[in-house]
Amino acid sequence: MTNNKISLVELIQIFAQYRNNIIVNIKHLQEHYQRTGIKRVKGVRNENGELLQPWLRTENIDNAEYVGMGDFQFNRNTATINMLIKRKVKLAKFEDQTPAIEVAGLLVNDLNNFKNYTIVSDGKINVKSLQVKISSKKAFDLLKEKGVLDAEEFDFRAEYTIQLDNLPLVAANSRYSSIDGLFNELAGIKVLTSIISAHLRKESDVFVAGQLDEFKKHYLSKNVYINFPTTNEYTDIHEALINGTLDSKLSYKIDIGSQDILNLSKFPSANKFLNRMYRLYDKFTGEIFIKPSFEMALNENLAFRHRLLSSRTKITKVDELMKPIFDDFLGLEQNGIVGDILKKVGADSLAQLLQDKQAGKQIKKDEMVGALTTANNKLEQYVENIYQEKIYPLVFYIGCTGVLPEEMEAKPMTAEEAAAKYPNLQFSKDEQEGTFFAVGDSIISIYGKTEYFSKKVAILEPS
Helix, strand or coil: CCCCCCCHHHHHHHHHHCHHHEEEEHHHHHHCCCCCCCCEEECEECCCCCEECCCEEEEECCCCCEEECCEEEECCCCCCEEEEEEEEEEEEECCCCCEECEECCEECCCEEEEEEEEEEECCEECCCEEEEEECCHHHHHHHHHCCCCCCCCCCCCCCEEEECCCCCCCCCCCCCCCCCCHHHHHHHHHHHHHHHHHHCCCCCCCCCHHHHHHHHHCCECCCCCECCCEEECCCCHHHHHHCCCEEEEEEEEEEEEECCCCCHHHCCCHHHHHHHHEEEEECCCCCEECCCCCCHHHCCCEEEEECCCCCCCCCCHHHHHHHHHHHHHHCCCCCCHHHHHHHHCCCHHHHHHHHHHHCCCCCCHHHHHHHHHHHHHHHHHHHHHHHHHHHHHHHHHHHHHCCCCCCCCCCCECHHHHHHHCCCCCCCCCHHHCEEEEECCEEEEEEEEEEEEECCCCCCCCC
16 A cells, blocks of 8 residues: 555546446457456366357457446455456357347347456456546546546547556555444345345246246346356366466455354355245145245245254254244244335335235235345345445455454454354354454454466467
């Protein structure tokens, strides 16, 4: 950190503000880009490890040198920033390049393809510079004022190089919000979002089941995003490490938890918890379904009850947090937790439908799917706002500097020390080697995890 005029985080905020006035030289970016993960290729492997290609492929509608400035996204538990680039593509048959024009009554000759470019990876600059053109004099003047452009006069025709590797990642005078109470709020929303997402796994508030089947055959999601199956480029990681096409690095994860639950990854999926704690049965015949799922819950004839647990079942703090939310959502106990969360994010329509359902009213499936979809979107946006305002800056600061901000005074603990002081905490193998800090009612954990990435290998031209 230095006292330069601008940090990389501040520069990215300017990019986001003027993203419609800045275009990026995509060819320059691709030529100088280093992957931060294992390269994935489209298709699936058969039992012999042979790659089976999808029957469709994508083709760029344009082969332009420039693309629009992407959306910048911070990783939730590493000091990583990605730039998501969107490009227009069309679908075509892999064998003869015949274009696919229409699928399930929808034109698919003008789709968006998305690709992430990692600007900062685990607190280190991964993209040294961007070559851009700027169409706004206001944007040019601001970037010049901040010292990232060395040009004298604005020229919308000119290409400018913006160096990223000479900037401090975070400002020296950065201040950070309190995180007290944040984990429990995020945990409650995560559990409810997991329940809603499980309901909607094969449902759409726009398309019918037959259309969704057609989309799946053409590698399209229910949101009409391209969704090809992918697999690792390397079938043998050990061999790839030996021949130098693959390398490894230690990625540091920064998580926020409570004194009872270390982080959000400790929560099982909604359907897994449902299987463990509840039974699904037919209200008319009494038939019990051995493997219940929330997809089945949209059937009006079905209902839930608590499962009889054996004396060997160990109830954890995760169970204690999840169960009241499940009970309330399923109508087994009216504690108001679900309604409070939904009203907080403005998802009143789902709150009302659940209340009506518990009162015995018949709810149409399409009405419930629409309300679930709306609520899911509002919950995700609410959570994203919390991360943007209070968690991303803190995670990025810790990941870049290796220390907590000055206003957070806490002594480091090993996993053994943390477990002795907070006996409900459960540690994964990687977390057992980590460092932990008690900050207010929260626990901040920092631990390393080995990750692999595909190296850029120079290809020598034949003499």
